Amino acid sequence: MVTVPRDINADANPLRQLSLEQLRRRTSMKWRTYPDDVLPLWVAEMDVPLAEPIARAIVAAVELGDTGYPVGTAYAEALAEFARARWGWDGFAVERTAIVPDVMLGVVEMLKLVSGPGDPVVVNCPVYPPFYQFIESMGRPVVEAPLDPGGRIDFAELDAAFVRALAGGSRPAYLLCSPHNPTGTVHTAAELAEVARLARARGVRVVADEIHAPIVAEGATFVPYLTVPGAESGLSLMSASKAWNLAGLKAALAIAGPAAAGDLARMPEVVSHGPSHVGIIAHTAALRDGGDWLDALLAALDDNRRLLAKLLGEHLPAVRYEPAEATYLAWLDCGALDLGDDPAAVFLRRGRVALNSGPDFGTGGAGFVRMNLATSPELITEAVHRMTAAVTR
Secondary structure (H helix, E strand, C coil): CCCCCCCCCCCCCHHHCCCHHHHCCCCCHHHHCCCCCCEECCCCCCCCCCCHHHHHHHHHHHHHCCCCCCCCCHHHHHHHHHHHHHHCCCCCCHHHEEEECCHHHHHHHHHHHHCCCCCCEEECCCCCHHHHHHHHHCCCCEEECCCCCCCCCCHHHHHHHHHHHHCCCCCCEEEEECCCCCCCCCCCHHHHHHHHHHHHHHCCEEEEECCCCCCECCCCCCCCHHHCCCCCCCEEEECCCCCCCCCCCCCEEEEECHHHHHHHHCCCHHHHHCCCHHHHHHHHHHHHHCHHHHHHHHHHHHHHHHHHHHHHHHHCCCCECCCCCECCEEEEECHHHCCCCCHHHHHHHHHCEECEEHHHHCCCCCCEEEEECCCCHHHHHHHHHHHHHHHHC
């Protein structure tokens, strides 16, 4: 009989429960892409044990042989309860949801529903690199609307991008990243309402990637796009995968605003075959029973943001860092270090620290690196020491 590990304390810091030796035994992308002398603080995997309620649910499914095809609305019902408790979203409509394999594959399907082959997709750069990769793989052009210097949506730029995207009679869509990756910006209700107003005025459909929604810093409040005035025709993608480290257990939900229900209904039924049934079981357990674990994680991430700011101030004061309002990612401006457009390459070669390269995030990413803070304070400290040695040798 399979048993659930009992050394996982829901009240303890999840980021301090695994040793480096244990982490190096993992076979996922984060820990197997680089040699063992490299500290991997790059791809969005967390260095945490699985939350016990999730482990229990998976073990129960395996013991029962419950590994068939997914069906039903349990995931959506769990997300509705979570959204009501965490974000005050009382209007979440389970009947306007559909399971999809993961958020980015869901994004592709939603873009197909609201725009046609060859139609442009607007993004706020710098932004999550797969936005470019998936859009371009669809044969769609990307139209960039750069964020302002503070990392927030620049509405003049956004409107200008909408106008450019509409040229030639196309039906463009706007792929909104909320909270924003890599900056960690949490868009306010007023900002999202302005997004909805501009999109409606220009006839642009909005698809919101809200995968990082549960991961907010103390004092920040996530606002679901579909809750703001004017967003009735929007579509959203959500998942428990980022907040509970479930990327290998594929599942996500597409959610339609009231005026987009007909669009979602046109999604091919075969798309629902892509999610993992065990994944849905795991995500449902996370949303229903993983709240205490998540709260411990959020507190640990707040500590790590403060730690990184302190370490950079002491050892690399030329690096500009503003602790993010959301995500477990840090967006570091290394331009003053004079390391070229891709400082991550220097930190990897000289310091043996793997970070994400800023230029991969599009316009505005040159000179930046993205660091994953979902690890132990000891590894963050070691990484900063290595980065410091890389630029002072």
